[in-house]
Amino acid sequence: MNAAPHLITRHLGALELLTAEYGAARVVFSTRAGGVSRGPYAQLNLGLSVGDDPAVVLHNRGLLCEALALGLDELVIPGQVHGTRVAVIGERERGRGARSRDDVIHDTDGLVTAVPRVALVTSFADCVPVFVVGETATGALVIALAHAGWRGMLAGVVGTLVQTVATLGVPRAALVGPSIGPCCFAAADDVADQFAQHFGAEVVLRESDEAAVDLWRCAAIDLERRGVAPAAIVNPRLCTSCDARFFSHRRDRGLTGRQVAIAWLADGDSEGSGT
Template structure:
């Protein structure tokens, strides 16, 4: 059976949170009213046609930890989820880090990864791909979407940090719009995935710092979090 893959990324609009989290904050760890976050997550579940119990959230810690899941809820201390269960949506929350949504529609295996600087350099995306293969995926059939994130032109870091990340994740090092050392994590992740044999890689061009419709920790801290979701629908 071949599955239809669904990928969704939210914006700031459509929720009930008040400033500085206005309005559709999906992060429950940023200081927002828990009732508002719960209401926003419920709205999201309804909007995508799934129940609240069909979404899997993570308590993200910038690790390289991957969890294989088969039911909804929240997984502690992890930054990557893998499942083979149809209509179970895997969620990543971000406000500059890279949401990585991966799928093998033929095998029916999906993954969602929170790839910040630390996790990306530690190899969390490669680890997620390996876990997908263990679950039955074929690298040649995997497609990937790299969602909205801070762009290299706006991600300034000290020179030693740029060099360190480049060594771990080649292709990440860049120059910012001001000519200073910077990182383009999406470029590094895409380069890593190509090296692992993945060919179907799409990149959402939006920069979270530049696009005021998106949350950005670097621009607005404190602020809310976007959610990027992936799930499978059985083919009719």
């Protein structure tokens, strides 16, 4: 099983979701469409840390779970800090962070699991979601998600994610989700210089006065350095700042909601992402 996961758009009720499958592995990216949040958080805000009404956010999370035939208490949500800590998640952590920020997986930007119906969730509004799927010696799958903002990308969270997958199986394929593209990620010169040092000059674009950093290329470089074949890395090149379907921290000047990446291993009787 070497085919890279291919992203397709699904309309499930009022929700518009981007979904991909790799064997029993499912990965879904939400858009703004279909939720009940209002104002700057309209519509499907899934983040509890942005100032939206928590009851409304939980309602939105319920809508997403319903569309995906998952239980709210099957989600696992980390407290993201733009760091590099990656946590291996098992049965015991199922449900953490799903209903409250109090019991999130603290100070964590990457999640890995091999347990069916443990739904890993990471939250975004420009930062780069990276999904990785690996395969164990017995053919079972391991899935992983990282939240890679520019600080986490520079610090190496994508490489750490793949390394953690590699402790359980062989990394096979990856998908880089909707996030701020090189078209919109202008960066100060000192930041751009750090990226050039870590990833090579190719990730810094200097077509105007201001430098721009290609975080998508950075993610691919770290995936390739850790052994994921270039042909097994999919990037639909959806820029959250250009594409009004998504929340964008930069475009919306900091006052906005969060979309999520959600990944899980379907069990035998799951409907998965609606196929």
